[in-house]
Amino acid sequence: MAFATSMQSGSQFVGDSVHPAGAGVVLAVTGASGSIFAIEMLRTLDNDARVERIHLVVSPNALRVLAEERGFGGKSSLVERLLGGPSKKVTLLAHEDIGAPIASGSYPVRAMVVLPCSMATLSGIAHGSASNLIERAADVCLKERRRLVLCVRETPLNLIHIRNMAAATEAGATIFPIIPSFYNHPQTTDQIAKNYVHRVLQHIGLPQPGAYTWGADRQADSSEQ
Numbered sequence: 746m747a748f749a750t751s752m753q754s755g756s757q758f759v760g761d762s763v764h765p766a767g768a769g770v771v772l773a774v775t776g777a778s779g780s781i782f783a784i785e786m787l788r789t790l791d792n793d794a795r796v797e798r799i800h801l802v803v804s805p806n807a808l809r810v811l812a813e814e815r816g817f818g819g820k821s822s823l824v825e826r827l828l829g830g831p832s833k834k835v836t837l838l839a840h841e842d843i844g845a846p847i848a849s850g851s852y853p854v855r856a857m858v859v860l861p862c863s864m865a866t867l868s869g870i871a872h873g874s875a876s877n878l879i880e881r882a883a884d885v886c887l888k889e890r891r892r893l894v895l896c897v898r899e900t901p902l903n904l905i906h907i908r909n910m911a912a913a914t915e916a917g918a919t920i921f922p923i924i925p926s927f928y929n930h931p932q933t934t935d936q937i938a939k940n941y942v943h944r945v946l947q948h949i950g951l952p953q954p955g956a957y958t959w960g961a962d963r964q965a966d967s968s969e970q
């Protein structure tokens with residue numbers, strides 16, 4: 746009866762009963778390599794009419810990596826620079842603000858994505874540290890049984906990383922490593938990032954138009970025969 750209950754309370758069933766309709770998505774960006782994926786995710790969420798709000802948290806170390814990888818300096822007008830223009834949907838929250846709405850389970854969010862997720866933040870989440878807004882919001886997602894996707898990036902992995910991934914998985918998170926696919930024949934890094942972002946969004950109940958589906962072209966071919 747999860748469906749009936751969620752419909753009565755004004756929620757929308759999206760794979761399980763804990764995705765409130767219209768609720769926002771938390772996007773946390775941490776100091777691992779892969780800024781291109783974070784920017785693609787932010788832009789795709791911003792263009793998705795189903796997503797009413799985007800709660801963006803960028804760690805200080807993510808800013809450092811953005812500077813290295815994309816030449817972004819500082820936090821001023823960060824959202825405008827990431828998106829290429831202003832957005833009414835995106836709220837940039839301070840990394841240290843553990844009093845922000847998303848720090849409480851009473852505030853509805855559809856899902857939280859940490860992209861990229863550093864090994865340091867993975868560790869904080871796996872151990873329930875809740876010592877900054879990213880770790881606290883992730884902790885809230887786990888306790889409220891909401892979708893939490895950790896797009897980890899590191900190579901090679903040591904045993905601490907692997908154990909932390911296991912602990913986070915046991916607590917309910919999805920480990921979604923930034924490992925691109927090539928069977929869809931991407932020609933550019935933008936296509937690689939887009940395909941990866943589409944896979945993550947499909948996982949949180951936001952399938953994207955134009956997303957690559959393995960076998961879809963073969964089905965079309967066989968139906969023409």
Ligand SMILES: Cc1cc2nc3c(=O)[nH]c(=O)nc-3n(C[C@H](O)[C@H](O)[C@H](O)COP(=O)(O)O)c2cc1C
Binds near residue numbers: 778810
């Ligand atoms: C250019 C650059 C690239 C980095 N890449 C990674 C990475 O891919 N994975 C990782 O776990 N840490 C990486 N780090 C180290 C993290 O930034 C560092 O562990 C930091 O403490 C993470 O903090 P945060 O999780 O609060 O953002 C990188 C650092 C720099 C400067």
